Amino acid sequence: MLFAAGRGTRMGTLTRTRPKPMINVAGRTLLDHALALVDAAGADRIVVNTHYLGDQIRDHLRGRPDIRLSPEPKLLETGGGLRAALPLLGAGPVITLNTDAVWTGSNPISQLRAAWDPARMDALLLLIDPTRAHGHTGGGDFLIGPQGGLTRGPGLIYSGLQITRTEGLKTIDEDVFSMNVLWDRMLRDGRLFGQIHDGSWGDVGRPEGIATAEALLRKPRHV
Template identity: 45%
Template structure:
């Protein structure tokens, strides 16, 4: 088991499918349950013992910078991208800020609620540096709120190892945008923009990609209809408490 003390929130995306809302506000600052999605993600990291959170910014990034000035903790470090670097390029640029140990990385537009044990604690308990270079949190597609596709991303074998969905298949699990990554996975990473999928494929090929299934609730914001669906579901959830 390893306990990351550093995390990253991926917050530089354009959020094009949520336009026109994201023409004036970056997607991570879109409010759900009265707080920006970004703050929900940072709250989860802080509760898991993360002392430093790196936030990458690009589209309307100054709004995110100004918003985060109001947070007293954890320590927030900004990784500003002059050009959009996608998920893999964004993490690669931020590596000097993330240190040499495995770190949490979460998408700025995903919102999750934990089961009996917090998801980040479960990831930390499952991640074994002797066996893993990455550990992904998966979500059942049938219970993912705001998820529009039905193809999924991964299968899990009897041995607990993930396998990517192949053409023509429908997989029961999607990647929930929450993970632990080892910095050495990014050795010889390409310059510029690229997807973290390239990093996952590297770990898969080496047999060092781990995954576990989330046992709580998971929401994602895609477009305006999806945002309305998430807000309505959460309003009902809280009204019943």
């Protein structure tokens, strides 16, 4: 699932007339950058959620009949948006990806799938070493143990990519909620794990992040 519903308010005037996933970086939209990763990883079912100026995303994807849209009548945040899309996604663990970043290194989706161990994990998050995070502000999100188990704390940065079980979403009472609600439950059960990405990552959350991301993409692939 690709998250593409948000208003992108941190992008200022750039998102006044277009949704953030439709902003161009290095000659193609952020949404198309994300879809290139998904396609290369061989996903067999793709869902994109929409809300703010969602007709632009719908029109942009008109040539992709393999992609299903999950329109949201109101913004549901990441957890609520994923739960609303479950009828389209089907049963089983789901991969979710934010659409506001660019990547170098190995395909991050393939890297995460190779590390997924359902016997131990309820969710596996792809994390970024701060020295390889470009355009990001903040002190990090998680600390990782020797076996990959996570705790909260300033350190590694959540990249916006995860594999997660979805059964727990049905037990959350709120309509609008973040994935953090589900993650906190997994943390208490020792079932939230992380994998560190082997390349670099460019966060395009603010206008200045566009130039930073384009410079990153001009570098050799594995940096």
